[in-house]
Amino acid sequence: MSAPAIVARHLKKRFGTFVAVDDVSFEVERGEIFGYLGANGAGKSTTIRILCGLLEPTSGTATVAGHSVAEDPEAVKASIGYMSQKFSLYLDLPVAENLAFFGGAYGLSGRALRRRTEEVLELSGLAEVRDAQTGSLPGGIRQRLALGCAVLHQPEIVFLDEPTAGVDPTARRIFWKLIRELSRGGTTVFVTTHYLDEAEYCARIGLMVDGRLVALDTPAQLKRTHVPDRMFAVRGPNAARASGPLRQVAGVRNVEPFGAGLHVRAEPGRCEAQTLRAAAGAAGHQVEVEPIDPTLEDVFLAVVGRSAKKEEDGA
Amino acid sequence: MPRRPSRRTQFLAVVRKETLQTARDKRMLVMLLGGPLLQLLVFGYAVDFKVDRVPTVVVDGDQTSESREHARGLMADGTLRWVKGGKSEDGGGSRNGRRSSSSANVAPPPVTPSVGATSGSPGAEGPAPLDRLGVSGAGPMPVAEADAALVNGDAAAAIILPKGFSRDLARGETAHVQVVIDGTDPNRATVAGAAVAGYFAEVSGDLLRARLAQQATRPATASGGISLVPRIWFNPGLDSPPFMIPGVMAMLVIIVTTIVTAMGLAREREMGTLEQVLVTPIRPSVLLLGKLLPYVVIGFLDVALALAIGAYVFDLPIRGSRALLAAATFVYLLSTLGVGLLISTISKTQQQAFLGGFLFAMPAILLSGVMTPIRSMPLWLQAVTYLNPLRYYVEVLRANLLKGAGWSDLWTQLVALLVFGVGILFVATMRFRKRAV
Ligand SMILES: Nc1ncnc2c1ncn2[C@@H]1O[C@H](COP(=O)(O)OP(=O)(O)OP(=O)(O)O)[C@@H](O)[C@H]1O
Numbered sequence: 144m145s146a147p148a149i150v151a152r153h154l155k156k157r158f159g160t161f162v163a164v165d166d167v168s169f170e171v172e173r174g175e176i177f178g179y180l181g182a183n184g185a186g187k188s189t190t191i192r193i194l195c196g197l198l199e200p201t202s203g204t205a206t207v208a209g210h211s212v213a214e215d216p217e218a219v220k221a222s223i224g225y226m227s228q229k230f231s232l233y234l235d236l237p238v239a240e241n242l243a244f245f246g247g248a249y250g251l252s253g254r255a256l257r258r259r260t261e262e263v264l265e266l267s268g269l270a271e272v273r274d275a276q277t278g279s280l281p282g283g284i285r286q287r288l289a290l291g292c293a294v295l296h297q298p299e300i301v302f303l304d305e306p307t308a309g310v311d312p313t314a315r316r317i318f319w320k321l322i323r324e325l326s327r328g329g330t331t332v333f334v335t336t337h338y339l340d341e342a343e344y345c346a347r348i349g350l351m352v353d354g355r356l357v358a359l360d361t362p363a364q365l366k367r368t369h370v371p372d373r374m375f376a377v378r379g380p381n382a383a384r385a386s387g388p389l390r391q392v393a394g395v396r397n398v399e400p401f402g403a404g405l406h407v408r409a410e411p412g413r414c415e416a417q418t419l420r421a422a423a424g425a426a427g428h429q430v431e432v433e434p435i436d437p438t439l440e441d442v443f444l445a446v447v448g449r450s451a452k453k454e455e456d457g458a
Numbered sequence: 459m460p461r462r463p464s465r466r467t468q469f470l471a472v473v474r475k476e477t478l479q480t481a482r483d484k485r486m487l488v489m490l491l492g493g494p495l496l497q498l499l500v501f502g503y504a505v506d507f508k509v510d511r512v513p514t515v516v517v518d519g520d521q522t523s524e525s526r527e528h529a530r531g532l533m534a535d536g537t538l539r540w541v542k543g544g545k546s547e548d549g550g551g552s553r554n555g556r557r558s559s560s561s562a563n564v565a566p567p568p569v570t571p572s573v574g575a576t577s578g579s580p581g582a583e584g585p586a587p588l589d590r591l592g593v594s595g596a597g598p599m600p601v602a603e604a605d606a607a608l609v610n611g612d613a614a615a616a617i618i619l620p621k622g623f624s625r626d627l628a629r630g631e632t633a634h635v636q637v638v639i640d641g642t643d644p645n646r647a648t649v650a651g652a653a654v655a656g657y658f659a660e661v662s663g664d665l666l667r668a669r670l671a672q673q674a675t676r677p678a679t680a681s682g683g684i685s686l687v688p689r690i691w692f693n694p695g696l697d698s699p700p701f702m703i704p705g706v707m708a709m710l711v712i713i714v715t716t717i718v719t720a721m722g723l724a725r726e727r728e729m730g731t732l733e734q735v736l737v738t739p740i741r742p743s744v745l746l747l748g749k750l751l752p753y754v755v756i757g758f759l760d761v762a763l764a765l766a767i768g769a770y771v772f773d774l775p776i777r778g779s780r781a782l783l784a785a786a787t788f789v790y791l792l793s794t795l796g797v798g799l800l801i802s803t804i805s806k807t808q809q810q811a812f813l814g815g816f817l818f819a820m821p822a823i824l825l826s827g828v829m830t831p832i833r834s835m836p837l838w839l840q841a842v843t844y845l846n847p848l849r850y851y852v853e854v855l856r857a858n859l860l861k862g863a864g865w866s867d868l869w870t871q872l873v874a875l876l877v878f879g880v881g882i883l884f885v886a887t888m889r890f891r892k893r894a895v
Pocket residue numbers: 158163181182183184185186187188189190228
């Protein structure tokens with residue numbers, strides 16, 4: 144059982160002349176939360192649809208839960224749960240009937256179905272709305288129901304395609320609590336998202352740019368590799384005005400406004416927090432300077448910027 | 459964890475979901491069950507080809523008790539209605555009003571001497587002008603008045619019994635009767651002509667039998683020849699509701715099954731729910747069977763409803779076997795559902811599916827023999843109708859309901875429907891499987 148949950152080998156998907164997924168290879172370990180990141184149209188959904196057996200790849204192979212997607216799609220489908228990017232449960236049916244239908248589609252019936260329905264309603268906090276018409280529920284609750292439908296049959300792997308898109312922050316937090324619970328229970332979670340703060344919860348992250356997988360690692364390692372510069376947060380009543388003097392400090396690469404303060408990026412080993420504070424003080428601005436970790440957003444910008452430049456050079 | 463989920467469980471889940479969705483959709487229910495009612499009533503009442511109580515004037519030039527007897531006898535079965543001096547004998551004036559006003563505004567004189575009926579050899583001398591038959595102006599209705607009644611539409615048929623009619627008949631000589639019929643409505647003309655011819659054929663048959671009985675031995679061919687008179691059987695009045703209802707039933711089934719199935723699947727595709735279903739281990743064939751079953755039930759309900767309305771409102775007879783009706787309906791449903799499925803595999807949206815269903819339904823209805831008899835179509839079009847499942851179903855319904863035809867008469871149609879149904883369903887399932895999303 145130590146074989147990876149997902150193995151993708153040289154997956155490629157072409158729509159006409161447009162290549163949506165281009166030679167993508169990766170492995171996802173069992174039980175991990177794997178984040179799949181990328182801008183709109185990067186090819187995230189296309190990859191998921193290939194892995195779920197909804198779309199045939201132009202070339203390449205995929206193994207999911209130990210079954211070949213091309214040769215035994217039925218076994219793959221029995222082992223996975225899928226939550227599509229667009230909400231796609233029956234809006235005209237009550238919550239409980241959606242669960243009953245998808246449970247039945249996965250082969251659950253009788254007592255097993257009733258037990259799982261109760262568990263899922265409980266787990267996702269949907270017990271009070273079990274008889275409500277699905278279409279009348281707010282987005283956050285709908286997404287929890289969709290997740291419930293995807294995990295009714297206790298799949299080894301769940302694919303969640305932007306499960307929190309358009310959902311308010313509280314609902315997002317609740318949703319991620321559920322995802323982490325699933326993962327603790329041993330379920331492998333493959334999740335795409337636009338929210339980089341959410342990506343921090345992932346054990347590993349794959350970064351897609353224009354159909355290519357350009358980076359894959361743990362969040363911490365990604366930051367170290369792609370944002371080698373040191374980062375400092377500059378705060379204080381007049382922090383914004385200190386931007387000019389700070390740029391003059393040796394080793395500083397970039398100064399950007401961040402909230403009411405500034406973020407400073409500097410070459411490692413060439414300047415410390417004190418140096419920056421002194422420089423701002425010399426210009427008459429009293430500020431606090433603190434070393435900070437780069438965020439995934441910094442990673443994302445660095446990676447996307449780099450591949451864009453590469454493309455320009457190539458052209 | 460379920461490795462290979464039970465197909466039965468999956469199938470039942472689909473049936474349950476589909477039934478619930480249909481039952482919760484009020485508009486859909488109205489369309490599925492109220493639509494048939496409305497269509498039947500509209501077709502039953504508005505499209506009325508039925509011919510009865512044709513207003514008829516009688517010019518009795520003979521003025522004997524026998525001639526009056528014959529005049530009454532002609533009206534006896536209700537196909538013809540005796541109008542005297544422009545007034546009808548019974549109170550049914552509304553129909554008369556409708557008819558006469560519709561034929562009165564026809565430009566050319568609507569008097570068509572179309573039937574010359576005789577009790578001996580019908581049509582031997584061909585139609586004769588009114589005044590050549592020895593009918594003078596004497597008697598209760600002069601010929602000129604009958605002529606006028608035909609022209610102004612008070613009457614649609616005139617029967618002239620000439621002087622000496624009963625005498626000739628009694629002597630066994632050829633007796634002449636002239637029947638003049640307004641031919642502006644060919645249906646009505648045919649029925650009225652057939653009613654008169656039928657009556658006199660019966661009279662001459664009786665006479666002949668009586669004579670044969672008297673003379674004990676004489677071959678029937680010798681004299682007073684009996685000639686064949688065409689008669690419309692099973693629906694002699696060209697009663698339109700009994701004739702139309704089978705056609706309307708077949709059309710209904712297309713609407714509630716073909717179009718609704720095509721749109722239902724297209725909606726699931728549009729809403730994205732189809733993708734969510736296809737990612738479950740459910741097999742396409744199980745999914746489709748489960749989705750179609752509720753519509754089979756609804757199709758049967760609609761057919762039963764149509765039959766009930768037909769029977770109670772329009773006197774539709776059900777002369778044949780009900781098991782045969784059910785079997786025919788089932789194999790017909792296979793075709794209509796299969797076509798719906800096929801259409802859904804080639805349409806991306808509900809709109810396209812609706813259009814596709816409509817584009818199938820229109821020619822299928824026109825080429826089914828519901829509206830126009832297939833025999834009156836050009837030969838190549840007649841050949842095309844053999845590819846139309848509707849044609850077979852309408853044939854079965856009409857033959858079964860009106861004539862009481864049984865399995866041995868209709869098995870070819872049943873086999874044709876079965877072959878079409880299974881074939882179309884197979885192709886549609888294959889296509890569905892291939893372009894799953
Ligand atoms: N069926 C299709 N036919 C043609 N082009 C397609 C099809 N599906 C996707 N594409 C294209 O492939 C590209 C990748 O689409 P995909 O949905 O995988 O992107 P994504 O990373 O999920 O983006 P988003 O964040 O917007 O969901 C897009 O440019 C899209 O227009």
